[in-house]
Amino acid sequence: MVQPLLGKQLRATTLATARGNLWEGAVRSSKTVSSILVWLKYVRTGPPGALLMVGKTERTLKRNIIDPIVEMVGVKRCKYKAGAGEVIIFGRTIYVAGANDERAADKIKGMTLAGAYCDEVTTFPESFFSMLGTRLSIEGAQWFGTTNPEGPNHWLKKKFLDRAKLHLRRDGTVVESSDPKALDLHRFSFSLDDNPYLPPAYVANLKLEYQGLFYKRFVLGEWCLAEGVVYDMYDEARHVVDVLPEIRHWMCVGLDYGTINPFAAVLLGVGTDDRLYVASEYRHDSRAARRQLTDAQYSAAVREWLGTYRHRGGEGVQPQWIFVDPSAASFMTQLWSDGVQGVAKADNEVKDGIRSVSVAFGSNLLHVHRSCAGLLSELPSYAWDEKAAKAGEDKPLKVDDHSVDALRYALHSSAHEWRHLARTNLEVAA
Known part of the structure; x- marks a missing residue:
């Protein structure tokens, strides 16, 4: 039920x-x-096409938008056709598409559109968004979109949002541009406090977590630069431990492969106190050791590390x-051939992975044993x-990042198993 x-x-x-x-x-x-809600009205009343x-x-798109629509209007009024690239809302067939790389623009070439809904616009390639504008050629066509902020030099902000004809600001005021070259675009800016239905404890926890x-x-909803230290919430006094508790579940290893660069792996477990612990680390620096290992040798080393670890x-x-x-x-092929169980490709989304590590540190959920010297x-x-950042991208420097990459792989790839612990940990602390 929508409140x-x-x-x-x-x-x-209304704007x-x-x-x-x-x-x-x-x-x-x-x-x-x-x-x-605006999009659902447009589906019913917008121009044909x-x-x-x-x-x-x-x-x-299904998780963020279509599933909530189903909850709002019911499965009879919103039918998602998995694999067909379509969803039927109020009897109107709507094409669905992903836009995660530069090739995405080819998906909509030749289309003539009466309207579009765009989720997570900052994640689209600029080429796709530009192509979309040319496809909205039916008279009265509109597009509607949502996004979280990125850096102030992101193409969406510089080329579109900063040129909007109307801006509903975070403080609630409405500003209309007098620039004759302003785009026919209305921008609505929100902070967390703009949702009156969120429980106060939940809001307080999010503010602690992020x-x-x-x-x-x-x-806050600000378009700000990514600058300084990535994990500025990390505090050695809080997050480094000398003694580990009982570990109830050895969840995963995160492994950053290197030949000339260091090879790094971290072991992540869940303690009986429902906190995450980086319990041990394996590293091999070929340059420092003056010895480069083969895949088979690295596989043997990782298996020996795990097999001889004592807790x-x-x-x-x-x-x-x-x-x-x-x-x-x-x-990975070497590990499989050596009979290692549970080998999988890490989720290598850098910004999302950094966010997962930040949440774990920020909620005081993640701790690192002092023996993990490289990390x-x-x-x-x-x-x-x-x-x-000045070019509009959020990227960490590729310097001394082998163990932190291994940590990111471990935490982000297993986030579905521990995210609830972050919220619980904050509630207990509060």
């Missing part, structure tokens, strides 16, 4: 009258439900998963690339 829209939520629906209409800002700020719904991938860059973007009198560990740098296909040396100096 009545209030305040800025309602104001945005969504431009050719382009974009809700941007914090997570859980109600921008999505407001935009969906083809409609399109786009997400970073078709899967994320820190630094992610607090500014996902709580509270135990003998060796068998993690549920070993998440490997996805570019190391030959090494502990890299965490304080792992920094954003300021040149990339």
Whole structure:
């Protein structure tokens, strides 16, 4: 059941009258439900012609937008046709597509569209978004979109949002541009506090969970630069431990493969206190050791490391998963041939992975044993690339990042298993 829209939520629906209409800002700020209600009205009353719904991938579009629509209107009024690239809403067939790389623009070449809904617009290639504009050629066509903020030099902000004809600001004021070259675009900015239906404890926990860059973007809704240290919420006094508790589940190993560069692996477990612990680390630096290992030798070394690891009198560990740098296909083949169980490609989404590690540190869920010297040396100096930020990209510097990459692989690839612990840990702390 959709609760009545209030305040800025309602104001945005009445102002969504431009050719382009974009809700941007914090997570859980109600921008999505407001935009969906406008889109559902447009599906019923907009001009005839083809409609399109786009997400970073078709899967994320279904999860973020189509599934909530089903909850709102029921399965009879919203039927998702998996594999067919279509969803039927109120009897109107709508094409669906993913836009996660430069080839995505080819998916909509030749289309003539009467309207479009775009989820997570900042994740689209600029080429796709530009192509979409040329496809919305039916008279009266409109597009509606949502996004979280990125850096202030992102193409969406510089080329579109900064040129919007109307801006509903985070403070609730409405500013109309007097620039004759302003785009027929209405921009609606939201912070976390704009959603009056969120429980106060939940809001307080999110504000504790997201820190630094992610607090500014996902709580305050600011378009700010990624600068300085990546894990600025990491605190050696809080996050480094000398003694591990009983580990109830050896969840995974994260492994960053290197030949000339260091090879790094970290072992992640869940303690009986429901916190995450990086219990041990394996590293081999070919340059420092003046000895480069083969895939077979690395496989043997990893198996020996896990097999000889001792924790509270135990003998060796068998993690549920070993998440490997996805570019190391030959090494994964070696592990499989050696009978290693649970080998899988790591999820290598850099920004999302950094966010997962930040949440784990920010909620005081993640701790590192003092023996993990390589990881502990890299965490304080792992920094954003300021040149990339000025060009509109969020990228960390590729310097001394082998153990931190292994940590990112481990945490982000297993996030579905521990995310609930972050929230529980914050509630207990509060």
